[in-house]
Amino acid sequence: MTSDSLKKAALVTGASSGIGEATVRALAAEGWTVFAVARRAERLAALEAETGAVGIPADISADDDVSRLLARVTEAGGIDTLINIAGGARGADKVGAASTEDWEWMYRVNVLGTMKLTRAFLPMLRAHGEGTVLNLTSTAGLAAYEGGGGYNAAKFAQHALTGALRLEEAENNLRVIEVAPGLVYTEEFALNRLGDRQAADKVYQGVEKPLTADDVADVVRYAVTAPHHVNLDQIVIRPVAQAANHKLIRKG
Numbered sequence: 001m002t003s004d005s006l007k008k009a010a011l012v013t014g015a016s017s018g019i020g021e022a023t024v025r026a027l028a029a030e031g032w033t034v035f036a037v038a039r040r041a042e043r044l045a046a047l048e049a050e051t052g053a054v055g056i057p058a059d060i061s062a063d064d065d066v067s068r069l070l071a072r073v074t075e076a077g078g079i080d081t082l083i084n085i086a087g088g089a090r091g092a093d094k095v096g097a098a099s100t101e102d103w104e105w106m107y108r109v110n111v112l113g114t115m116k117l118t119r120a121f122l123p124m125l126r127a128h129g130e131g132t133v134l135n136l137t138s139t140a141g142l143a144a145y146e147g148g149g150g151y152n153a154a155k156f157a158q159h160a161l162t163g164a165l166r167l168e169e170a171e172n173n174l175r176v177i178e179v180a181p182g183l184v185y186t187e188e189f190a191l192n193r194l195g196d197r198q199a200a201d202k203v204y205q206g207v208e209k210p211l212t213a214d215d216v217a218d219v220v221r222y223a224v225t226a227p228h229h230v231n232l233d234q235i236v237i238r239p240v241a242q243a244a245n246h247k248l249i250r251k252g
Ligand SMILES: NC(=O)c1ccc[n+]([C@@H]2O[C@H](COP(=O)([O-])OP(=O)(O)OC[C@H]3O[C@@H](n4cnc5c(N)ncnc54)[C@H](OP(=O)(O)O)[C@@H]3O)[C@@H](O)[C@H]2O)c1
Pocket: 013, 014, 015, 016, 017, 018, 019, 020, 037, 038, 039, 040, 058, 059, 060, 061, 085, 086, 087, 088, 089, 109, 110, 113, 136, 137, 138, 139, 180, 181, 182, 183, 184, 185, 186, 187, 188, 189, 190, 192, 213
């Protein structure tokens, strides 16, 4: 089945802030039907009013929420594109001082959340005939760094599951894209990771032009609107000031 009514409809997780929110805006502006998913209902309602996207509050790591989400989206006509953006980091401790709670949070959201959404929506995407899954990983999933252990472990795992999925689903004509950004300035990412504004601001201090959420959303939009047989399987996107994870140019 390659029904026109199912075309150009995406579910975007992480839609209440940062890259996910910018991606909802970018796809809604292209005329897509967009289901915007995150836990904070009030932020989704504002985005819904602004863009016409359908906000559905849900915790992607909770099985009941994922079932409810699948039912809502099915009832509303379905999707052909699943965009897993929800995730993030907690803490910057070295492995020897790791917080179990932080590591569990990172694994639960970045890895299990991506898996649960993907597992739930795969039958719909396969049935469509030209499905796409896009996972937002990170350059932290491609190279480890000191103090990155827990986030590295989660993003390496999300990167690995993305690779396995691409191999497993090619016969079902499913396109699987990975977008791995470096330093992106978003309001909440570093704040949630480090716990206070001062520490969060230091992450970006002196970096003249980090990536913005809109920069990444534009790349996501490009990748999912390219003709379906074009699979940008892994897109690494960094600001020019960050030539590698370990080389970040700060001025001043
Ligand atoms: N910022 C960067 O430098 C950077 C670089 C590379 C990769 N990334 C990755 O890009 C993605 C987005 O990052 P961002 O910078 O836009 O961060 P952000 O602003 O903190 O966004 C994270 C989003 O995930 C949602 N979320 C978290 N836990 C959830 C859960 N259990 N269920 C549903 N939604 C959940 C949050 O919404 P609620 O709190 O409302 O649920 C929020 O919308 C993440 O996967 C991050 O790891 C970020």
